[in-house]
Amino acid sequence: MFSRTLVNAVALAAFTLRAAAQYQDMPPAMGPWFDINTQGVAGDYGEANTGVNAADEIAGWYDLADVWRTAQKVLEPSVWGRVAGGSGHEESMRWNSKIFEYVTFRPRIGRDLANATLDTSITLKNGAGVETVFTASSPIFFAPSGSHGRVNPDVAENGTVRAAATAGVIAGIAQYATVPIASLGSIKSENQTLWYQIYPGEFDRDAVLEQVSVAKNAGYTALMVTVDTASEGWQSRDWRAGGDTPSGNAQDNKLTWDDLAWLKDVQDLPVIPKGIQSVEDAVIARDMGFAAIYLSNHGGRQLDGAPAPLQVLLEINKYAPGLSDEIPILVDGGVYSAQHALKLIALGSKLVGLGRPVQFSLTMGQEGVEKMIKNLNDDMLVEMRQIGVSNPSQLNPKYVNTQRAAGFIYDGDLQ
Numbered sequence: 001m002f003s004r005t006l007v008n009a010v011a012l013a014a015f016t017l018r019a020a021a022q023y024q025d026m027p028p029a030m031g032p033w034f035d036i037n038t039q040g041v042a043g044d045y046g047e048a049n050t051g052v053n054a055a056d057e058i059a060g061w062y063d064l065a066d067v068w069r070t071a072q073k074v075l076e077p078s079v080w081g082r083v084a085g086g087s088g089h090e091e092s093m094r095w096n097s098k099i100f101e102y103v104t105f106r107p108r109i110g111r112d113l114a115n116a117t118l119d120t121s122i123t124l125k126n127g128a129g130v131e132t133v134f135t136a137s138s139p140i141f142f143a144p145s146g147s148h149g150r151v152n153p154d155v156a157e158n159g160t161v162r163a164a165a166t167a168g169v170i171a172g173i174a175q176y177a178t179v180p181i182a183s184l185g186s187i188k189s190e191n192q193t194l195w196y197q198i199y200p201g202e203f204d205r206d207a208v209l210e211q212v213s214v215a216k217n218a219g220y221t222a223l224m225v226t227v228d229t230a231s232e233g234w235q236s237r238d239w240r241a242g243g244d245t246p247s248g249n250a251q252d253n254k255l256t257w258d259d260l261a262w263l264k265d266v267q268d269l270p271v272i273p274k275g276i277q278s279v280e281d282a283v284i285a286r287d288m289g290f291a292a293i294y295l296s297n298h299g300g301r302q303l304d305g306a307p308a309p310l311q312v313l314l315e316i317n318k319y320a321p322g323l324s325d326e327i328p329i330l331v332d333g334g335v336y337s338a339q340h341a342l343k344l345i346a347l348g349s350k351l352v353g354l355g356r357p358v359q360f361s362l363t364m365g366q367e368g369v370e371k372m373i374k375n376l377n378d379d380m381l382v383e384m385r386q387i388g389v390s391n392p393s394q395l396n397p398k399y400v401n402t403q404r405a406a407g408f409i410y411d412g413d414l415q
């Protein structure tokens with residue numbers, strides 16, 4: 001009798017230890033965007049846009065997993081590889097989303113949430129310190145991503161811009177847009193906010209000023225300068241699927257902080273460095289007086305092994321507490337649910353960007369992008385109520401438990 005109890009106790013202890021170890025190692029469920037089917041190889045996918053009725057397809061979209069499935073079904077393999085893929089072994093691309101599972105909410109109850117809204121405002125200052133307030137119907141914005149004509153040649157960025165207008169969200173437009181940026185400026189609705197993204201390349205100052213002048217005349221009201229692209233990413237999946245051939249180091253990027261400071265001071269639009277990945281650079285950007293800090297690893301398409309933006313946000317909160325009160329922080333990368341967005345906002349992000357979700361929903365046209373953003377916004381209202389706040393601005397770090405993510409924060413000396 002005694003020995004059986006002892007055997008049971010030992011077995012239970014062994015089971016508990018095994019379960020604990022298993023829990024530590026268990027990869028969090030990644031959802032369909034990272035499962036074996038969507039990781040597939042060229043040739044696994046459907047014929048481009050044939051036999052799909054957009055309205056029927058969109059009617060079946062409840063979250064971004066549905067959007068991914070549609071895109072996978074309709075895009076040519078090379079286009080799917082280009083958009084869905086990341087760099088290297090796509091560790092950073094997966095990690096961007098995976099890390100959210102290590103952060104949980106701390107909901108509160110008993111509050112009047114009848115008038116919950118997503119209304120958002122963000123204040124950006126230019127190099128002379130002049131402030132502009134931008135308002136939006138949601139803290140979600142469209143991250144600038146190139147060549148929307150690749151996923152939908154019929155409407156390209158025209159569909160994206162019009163969908164952003166319908167939704168009332170801020171849209172970043174990439175330098176490498178399919179549709180000329182001036183033409184997009186001409187279809188923007190009166191109160192719509194478009195921000196222009198620049199790749200500095202060799203940073204030819206005359207060429208940059210020329211672009212900025214076109215953008216400004218076309219009604220773009222801020223500049224996002226991409227700083228995470230010192231070389232083009234090593235995007236094997238894209239190349240394997242027949243995308244652009246490897247260019248290695250060809251796109252040498254000579255951008256320095258001096259160039260960024262010059263751009264901030266030489267013209268009067270606010271300048272946002274896009275692709276900050278450390279607290280050190282976040283502090284430099286604040287001290288130099290940039291309009292905002294944009295945390296991004298380019299959706300895991302540049303340096304594989306780069307930190308997830310949420311990780312950088314935690315690093316900032318540890319080493320430069322209060323920074324998000326001094327300068328607005330924008331974040332993108334792997335934000336594929338309302339909960340992801342709300343966790344980032346609780347940790348200090350003012351706006352949260354979407355890259356692939358915009359491109360993949362655009363496969364079904366302007367209406368596709370509209371449905372995608374409506375789903376996310378509606379879901380955000382639901383989750384905000386569950387958390388106990390009636391506007392994203394009421395969130396703060398006390399609404400999230402980041403204890404399980406603490407081990408992912410850099411803990412050495414700062415450079």
Ligand SMILES: Cc1cc2nc3c(=O)[nH]c(=O)nc-3n(C[C@H](O)[C@H](O)[C@H](O)COP(=O)(O)O)c2cc1C
Pocket residue numbers: 082083084096143144145146174175176197226274296297298299300301332333334335353354355356357359
């Ligand atoms: C197909 C594609 C093209 C992109 N092109 C650009 C670009 O031209 N300029 C840029 O700054 N970022 C570009 N990005 C990065 C996005 O701005 C954004 O950082 C990233 O997509 C966010 O991650 P997500 O796709 O997981 O939302 C691109 C991303 C994708 C997926």
